[in-house]
Amino acid sequence: MTTATMLADRAVIRLSGDGVRDFLQGLVTNDVTGPLPVWAGLLTPQGKVLFDFIVWADGDDLLIDCEANQADALVRR
DSSP states (O other): OOOOOOOTTEEEEEEOSTTHHHHHHTTSSSOOSSSSOEEEEEEOTTSOEEEEEEEEEETTEEEEEEEGGGHHHHHHO
């Protein structure tokens, strides 16, 4: 029997397109070109943490699991 759990405080952002891993690689704190999932962050130019998240692979797409209340702000960045 499979049971699902809803995590209302989490959101998933899908990134897709040619070179999505290479694009994200230059922006986040962990290696997204290797095995996934990985925990990573997005920092200010001064090194302060803006967001932390988990990056998952879904075929050629990447999924970012982040705090639901921060998802819109992360997408804008």
